[in-house]
Amino acid sequence: MHAKTPTDDPFDIATQVTTIDGQTRGHTSDGYWAFVGPFGGVTAATLLRAVMQHPQREGDPLALTVNYCAPIAKGPFDIAVRLIKANRSSQHWSVELTQNGEVGAFATAVFALRRPTWSHQEKAMPQVTAFDAAKPYGRIAANWVGQYEFRFVDGGPQIGEEKDGTLASAHSKLWIRDAVPRKVDALSLASMSDAFFARVFHVRRELIPIGTVSMTVYFHADSDDLAAASTNYVLGTADASVFHKSYSDQTTELWSPGGKLLATSQQVTYFKA
């Protein structure tokens, strides 16, 4: 059994992974429930945590792809972690979440020991209203939404605002923080990458049934970089390119308040419209 630090933090509880007698398990969290299943970000973080806690794990997360293949029911689930290939400074992992033997989600992850090299941040952080000056938004009534504070600085949702059928932009910028403030780490970056409201809600100004099908997160900061950034909130940007035949894309960025790009993600989302 791996040692765990007891915690009261709701995100750490929701993403808790325990290994007893070689069997790794997690449990859904009502506090992070979405409309028909767990919030996908917490599922991503739970699978990532299962790798992080594996005794053979070395280095920090570099890439994570999570495929959501079936609704996950409330209750416990099994997690199978497999080290597919270890190289000198990187590792390739696969992780499967099952309930009653049926796969609900699975992920692949790359971990790396990252050493200082030539470094160049091509992209600059957007200039926006500061966190403290931006107002929290709280009008979408899914449990998981209450676990975050969303402070839109551009492209806030206009749910229910009728505009003669015209479409709104898919682009948003907002500060994101855990409602119970928590130092940002790779686990919360994985979760926050899925914490943007579906782009189709923004564009159509309405809530419609949606679901993340697959999400990939790249981590541009290792644990040392995150310790140096030492923040409990990030600036998030989200956008989409196309909505077509039941699916749309979404691209996101998560920035430290100091201007470091911490993570980028893309996802493909199912929508019913």
Next chain:
Amino acid sequence: MHAKTPTDDPFDIATQVTTIDGQTRGHTSDGYWAFVGPFGGVTAATLLRAVMQHPQREGDPLALTVNYCAPIAKGPFDIAVRLIKANRSSQHWSVELTQNGEVGAFATAVFALRRPTWSHQEKAMPQVTAFDAAKPYGRIAANWVGQYEFRFVDGGPQIGEEKDGTLASAHSKLWIRDAVPRKVDALSLASMSDAFFARVFHVRRELIPIGTVSMTVYFHADSDDLAAASTNYVLGTADASVFHKSYSDQTTELWSPGGKLLATSQQVTYFKA
């Protein structure tokens, strides 16, 4: 054994997958060799083809993530395809490429039966010089580069052009076509998503050792859409956000000449600098 149509096309030969007595195999292609292994785009397309040819496959590729975990040696390789979960209109797959039992690359893929819905292309195709008016580029001497025609219209490589240590932009736009013209399909979109020169070559104006670690491709056009687009070349855009501690990202778009966004991708790339 699955039926195959004999072909002279070099891309189809390079990505050929054969199943005999339940064992699926492929073979590297010297024509698509990169510096220390096969061109990653052809590996991606080969793994995707293995799913496409599987008797249980339904629908078209929606998402593909390929993890490159070890150098692949010249010669044959085994491919194991597994249907992880099938839903009413989508399927989740995993694919592993092994040589002598060691995993060289593995992928996950989502396939979907896509039906017409509300459709909205948020992003517009960049306005650029037409394919016929753009000049082919051919100054990087890896075998695989010769399999494509690259016609830069913006942000062409400046390899070896010394500019007092200043960095160039990571952004490029170029027309891409198979050197032996071939109708663009999901397989070639997967391959072309990895056919951009490493962003670090552009930014630093020099060739340095690099390797794709993980790539995710989203397909925004199904086979009907691709048949309607009916093109043998695409406009590609590529960019990067950050180069840090041995790794950089890359985001790409592939557009039909008629202005449809066919595929987007992101990848994380190792570099030695």
